[in-house]
Amino acid sequence: MDWSDPKYDELAKQDFLRSEIVADLRAGRYDRVHTRFPPEPNGYIHIGNAKAIWLNYCIARDFGGKFNLRFDDTNPVKEEKEFIDSIIRDVAWLGADCEGRVFYASDYFQQMYDWARDLINKGKAYVDDLSADEISQHRGNLTTPGRNSPWRERPVEENLDLFERMKNGEFPDGAKVLRAKIDMAHPNMNMRDPLMYRIIHAPHPHAGDKWCIYPIYDWAHGLEDSIEGITHSMCSIEFENHRPLYDWFLIELGIYKPRQIEFARMNVSYTIMSKRYLKMLVGENRVSGWDDPRMPTIAGMRRRGYPARAIQDFLERAGIAKKANTIAFELLESCVREELNRTAPRLMGVLNPLKVVVENLPEGHSEEFDAVNNPEDPAMGTRKVPFTREVYIEREDFMEVPEKKFFRLAPGREVRLRYAYLLTCDSAVKDSAGVITELRCHVDLASRGGNAPDGRKVKSTMHWVSATESVPAEARLYDRLFTVEDPSGEEGKFLEHLNPDSLKVLKDCRLEPAATNLRAGDRVQLERLGYFAADQDSEPGRLVLNRTVTLRDSYTKGK
């Protein structure tokens, strides 16, 4: 590879990560690029994780390198097979292709064990009998140095023996740990004789019951990277203080050392990114599951109808830096709309049907109009939409006493039924409670197709469906899950900010007949209403649509 090629100057300009990598390559510190995404399988991945996935994948791709998916499965009590499966699925769906390189840290446990023995032999690690509480007390705090454990100077042979017996299951959980011998007075707390192994008698989702001692992150992570030949180990900013330790282990062991570089994790307004909190939402049934369309998870967004390409676009537009940041949820929605506007076929559907009787059409009247599938893409063709004497319009599209700036249907007012006719409302019929039950209207027969021969204009074009030749559907309308920009601002209070109206279910929607072709996952635009995705809960004859995002709306916005 010729890293002096000017094309790498361009890459270097994209963000500080690529810039650092180009510098490393040109200085000869590494001769290739190999990245990884190392999730712990303790939950579904969310949009924040997606940033790490996408950036690691794209950087490898840009430099002609490789990208690994690796499970950092070092804590069996928190990890599950379901999460392993979901992560593999979601990473692939997102578009980050690891070319089948799926690894498990737990497959490296033997090697890690051997290296731990090396460290013991070098007098750089020891078995500690202190309890968790005692260790914590000995650690000191931010301003005061820690104290050495009484077991710190155990002879090498004894450490070796004890460590082996820990591995063999001779001790209960918590009885002993293996620690690195560094410096209990180090200003960086992470360097105060960090733990390397703890005893956990629990089955592991990948390794089974092979082990009862498990490596801790700081000890394990660099080794995993080293084993896989990772060149640049990019992680979020909270690991910055861990980098000295990452380096320390690899240097003491004398093995290949990748470079850890930290970037700021991404927050998105009106949602949360903490896996612990997301888990709580699922556990307490505040949402229907990890894939609830309101969740910031990849599975949730997929079900909601967000295209992978839109998420990628969002991630790229959000950029990479080290500054704490909160990306506007509106940017995500904007990316979703942009993608869907290009790709989603249009359909007409009525969420809240209001019957319209076209009185100057004969009983049993039926005809068809051609409708454009996507005005942004003529190649998507047209379809037929049936029109009959009775149609449904959106209840919101009629006002008996129209307010200012409302220019849809009202008594005596003429509007266009898209693709069909110009329609004028003659009267509204009400029930005993005063609720409007139907509209009596007439159309201008000369306006077939939507334009009157005299060229007169109407202020509004409305969507509609035939009352008799339409199909029923349920629509699930989603709003932001939280009512405040930063729900996790105060520790533990995020549940108080849950939006009680984040889900609204409409069960009596009507869609034009073409909707019968929709299958779970298909995305459409319901004209004037927004983008919708067919949900997996759909049944034959009963479609369930998730509203992905509304259309931009300058009418309600102005109010």
Place this chain on the structure above:
RNA sequence: AGUCCCGUGGUGUAGAGGUUAUCAUAUGGGCCUUUGGAGCCUGUGACGGCGGUUCGAAUCCGCCCGGGACUACCA
């Protein structure tokens, strides 16, 4: 309080000693429209502060202020 990191429009981001300080999103106005969509035009809006270096500083240096991470047998 100790160590480390970070401060550019509301939000996010570009900027590498000389620019009318980039772009996106959001927001105001207008045009166009058989989706109050899309598109097009346009307005508002930022270098945390103070010193220093320099002919010249968002950019280099110092101090201050502000924000973040770390005190798990989590990752």
